[in-house]
Amino acid sequence: MSPLYKLTYFATPGRAEAIRFLFSYAAVEFEDVRIAYEDWPALKNQTPFGFLPMLEHEGKKAHQSVAIMRYVAKQVKLAGNDDWEDLEIDATVDTLRDCSSKFHPLRLETDEEKKKALLEQLFKETVPYFMRRFEALVQKNNGYLALGRLTWADLYFVASIAAGVKQYTDIDIIKEYKTLAELRTKVLENPRIKKYLENQPKL
Amino acid sequence: MSPLYKLTYFATPGRAEAIRFLFSYAAVEFEDVRIAYEDWPALKNQTPFGFLPMLEHEGKKAHQSVAIMRYVAKQVKLAGNDDWEDLEIDATVDTLRDCSSKFHPLRLETDEEKKKALLEQLFKETVPYFMRRFEALVQKNNGYLALGRLTWADLYFVASIAAGVKQYTDIDIIKEYKTLAELRTKVLENPRIKKYLENQPKL
Numbered sequence: 001m002s003p004l005y006k007l008t009y010f011a012t013p014g015r016a017e018a019i020r021f022l023f024s025y026a027a028v029e030f031e032d033v034r035i036a037y038e039d040w041p042a043l044k045n046q047t048p049f050g051f052l053p054m055l056e057h058e059g060k061k062a063h064q065s066v067a068i069m070r071y072v073a074k075q076v077k078l079a080g081n082d083d084w085e086d087l088e089i090d091a092t093v094d095t096l097r098d099c100s101s102k103f104h105p106l107r108l109e110t111d112e113e114k115k116k117a118l119l120e121q122l123f124k125e126t127v128p129y130f131m132r133r134f135e136a137l138v139q140k141n142n143g144y145l146a147l148g149r150l151t152w153a154d155l156y157f158v159a160s161i162a163a164g165v166k167q168y169t170d171i172d173i174i175k176e177y178k179t180l181a182e183l184r185t186k187v188l189e190n191p192r193i194k195k196y197l198e199n200q201p202k203l
Numbered sequence: 204m205s206p207l208y209k210l211t212y213f214a215t216p217g218r219a220e221a222i223r224f225l226f227s228y229a230a231v232e233f234e235d236v237r238i239a240y241e242d243w244p245a246l247k248n249q250t251p252f253g254f255l256p257m258l259e260h261e262g263k264k265a266h267q268s269v270a271i272m273r274y275v276a277k278q279v280k281l282a283g284n285d286d287w288e289d290l291e292i293d294a295t296v297d298t299l300r301d302c303s304s305k306f307h308p309l310r311l312e313t314d315e316e317k318k319k320a321l322l323e324q325l326f327k328e329t330v331p332y333f334m335r336r337f338e339a340l341v342q343k344n345n346g347y348l349a350l351g352r353l354t355w356a357d358l359y360f361v362a363s364i365a366a367g368v369k370q371y372t373d374i375d376i377i378k379e380y381k382t383l384a385e386l387r388t389k390v391l392e393n394p395r396i397k398k399y400l401e402n403q404p405k406l
Binding site for chain 2: 048049050051057060062063064066067068070071074075083084086087088090091093094095101104105108129133
């Protein structure tokens with residue numbers, strides 16, 4: 001039998017990696033379709049909005065990585081147990097996204113000196129502001145970002161935030177924050193995540 | 204009896220307006236706290252992450268506007284009826300957010316000529332790309348963005364997207380897209396939304 005879920009994205013971690021982590025962690029088989037950039041124009045019009053990743057499930061198609069991840073998390077029981085618990089997870093994930101988005105202006109900056117200044121300011125102000133608060137959350141939540149247990153917020157954090165920032169700099173933004181580094185290690189050393197990372201196609 | 208929900212934000216539409224629309228549309232009383240900027244430093248440390256808006260409900264506090272809105276929408280039955288329906292709403296809302304975020308680089312651009320060029324490109328490429336696809340969605344969904352009925356995605360759209368873009372330009376980005384303009388009119392002419400807008404404190 002073919003897997004119940006089909007996830008289509010490019011052959012990079014990007015916006016699909018956290019969803020791949022989620023399927024892997026939950027030990028749910030999924031079709032991990034990785035397309036070449038030259039095949040994208042032909043596929044674009046078959047997606048809901050012209051964007052990837054795309055999830056296909058029971059004959060339906062959906063897009064938007066975080067929305068897909070929230071949906072899958074509910075199916076594999078890595079979401080909240082009630083609406084308020086889901087709110088706690090959602091708020092944390094959106095705050096992680098806010099933190100990543102602070103790095104986006106670097107994309108448009110072509111002046112190397114200005115880029116350097118922007119990056120310095122990010123590491124002096126933005127990163128400590130967010131990371132200290134995320135650390136406090138993890139300390140309060142038994143080593144996880146929310147609800148005192150592993151949820152999709154933790155997988156999103158590990159798969160996305162460091163990877164997202166890595167587009168702009170090689171600095172490991174988590175390293176200095178012990179509690180967060182421990183959470184990352186815990187996720188990356190999970191046997192199913194390890195197996196996923198070892199078996200994924202080389203770039 | 205005091206309202207069950209307390210929403211704290213600044214005295215502007217900003218990130219709280221869509222939530223205020225939601226409470227108003229659903230005819231759910233809420234404490235609409237609007238603080239002055241000079242009172243913010245004293246309040247900041249009493250919020251979950253140092254950000255507004257903040258929702259207080261049953262002795263608990265939450266932040267992140269879209270996460271709060273999703274939570275409230277579930278309580279007032281303007282969300283999906285199952286997980287896949289929620290995914291459809293969530294994907295639409297995140298695509299609206301993506302569209303707004305394309306305007307963010309304008310914030311950092313100080314050169315007026317470059318700003319003008321950026322804005323021109325946005326209206327030539329980005330706005331038509333998104334708005335045509337949102338139009339197709341609304342045509343498919345009985346005059347709404349998702350599920351063939353009014354959901355929190357529609358309230359988010361009307362309260363946020365035009366307001367968000369208005370920070371940068373006076374151009375009405377919806378006007379040329381008839382189906383979207385009709386959806387906006389439908390929401391703004393709802394008697395409860397009208398009443399909310401008429402009764403809100405003047406800026």
